[in-house]
Amino acid sequence: MKLRFTKMQGAGNDFVVIDATQAPVHLSHTQIQHIANRYFGVGCDQLLMVETTDTPGIDFRYRIFNADGSEVEQCGNGARCFVRFVVDKGLTDKREIRVETASGNLTLTLQDDGQVTVNMGAPRFAPAQIPFEAEAEATAYELPLEDDTVTISAVSMGNPHAVMLVDNVHTAEVALLGPQIESHPRFPQRVNAGFMQVLNEHEINLRVYERGSGETLACGTGACAAAVSGIQLGTLQSPVKVHTRGGILTISWNGSNSPVMMTGPADIVFEGDIEI
Numbered sequence: 001m002k003l004r005f006t007k008m009q010g011a012g013n014d015f016v017v018i019d020a021t022q023a024p025v026h027l028s029h030t031q032i033q034h035i036a037n038r039y040f041g042v043g044c045d046q047l048l049m050v051e052t053t054d055t056p057g058i059d060f061r062y063r064i065f066n067a068d069g070s071e072v073e074q075c076g077n078g079a080r081c082f083v084r085f086v087v088d089k090g091l092t093d094k095r096e097i098r099v100e101t102a103s104g105n106l107t108l109t110l111q112d113d114g115q116v117t118v119n120m121g122a123p124r125f126a127p128a129q130i131p132f133e134a135e136a137e138a139t140a141y142e143l144p145l146e147d148d149t150v151t152i153s154a155v156s157m158g159n160p161h162a163v164m165l166v167d168n169v170h171t172a173e174v175a176l177l178g179p180q181i182e183s184h185p186r187f188p189q190r191v192n193a194g195f196m197q198v199l200n201e202h203e204i205n206l207r208v209y210e211r212g213s214g215e216t217l218a219c220g221t222g223a224c225a226a227a228v229s230g231i232q233l234g235t236l237q238s239p240v241k242v243h244t245r246g247g248i249l250t251i252s253w254n255g256s257n258s259p260v261m262m263t264g265p266a267d268i269v270f271e272g273d274i275e276i
């Protein structure tokens with residue numbers, strides 16, 4: 001069977017987007033892994049499935065799958081690409097769109113300059129899926145690894161993140177520490193591992209080793225989690241410009257239960273059909 005797809009990217013985090021608004025599309029783990037494979041498939045960090053919904057006041061539903069086939073709760077760069085997709089494909093003429101995800105509803109706005117702003121909702125600091133004993137907000141936790149102990153902040157943006165401070169992201173041991181943090185026993189659902197270098201109180205460099213996809217050029221929820229943890233720790237102030245390997249994201253957060261706002265690019269790269 002041939003499957004029509006659109007390849008997109010947001011700050012270099014790349015996606016295969018499937019339009020399932022006309023008819024349902026069911027893909028197995030193996031089919032998603034094949035599509036995501038950069039040698040034998042299309043290649044992507046995540047696959048996004050755009051669907052309709054009957055929920056009042058909600059325009060679409062969209063589902064997110066990592067390159068390893070696992071379905072996840074949230075994806076910041078994917079949310080921006082989702083908006084560009086439904087607008088560019090003529091699936092809506094709205095510029096402010098409400099979408100249902102596995103971790104709640106989001107409001108997304110397509111700006112006149114083509115950038116997309118996403119209201120990512122409020123962060124959580126003791127997320128249920130991260131069983132730290134302490135309840136304190138934005139506390140830094142010691143995490144013992146194979147040959148080292150690192151200090152991380154645990155932040156949920158709907159999906160789980162462990163953010164650590166590093167002196168220099170370019171030399172940080174992302175490939176070594178990322179997989180150890182991702183599958184650490186203290187994170188039964190696994191976790192996205194962020195490596196943050198503070199440049200000044202409004203600017204950071206960030207690399208993220210993503211759960212289920214490995215290191216990506218950018219991670220939207222990772223950028224939100226890093227900015228939030230830095231603001232909570234008192235080293236950053238909103239807004240925070242996040243420099244990733246694939247582009248710049250701007251994160252604003254007024255603290256406590258206020259929503260995290262993320263702004264950044266989203267573009268279509270090409271379209272095609274793949275045999276699955």
Ligand SMILES: N[C@@H](CCC[C@H](N)C(=O)O)C(=O)O
Binds near residue numbers: 074222
């Ligand atoms: N790239 C994404 C996050 C995708 C999901 C993540 N790998 C997870 O497993 O939670 C983003 O832009 O937020």
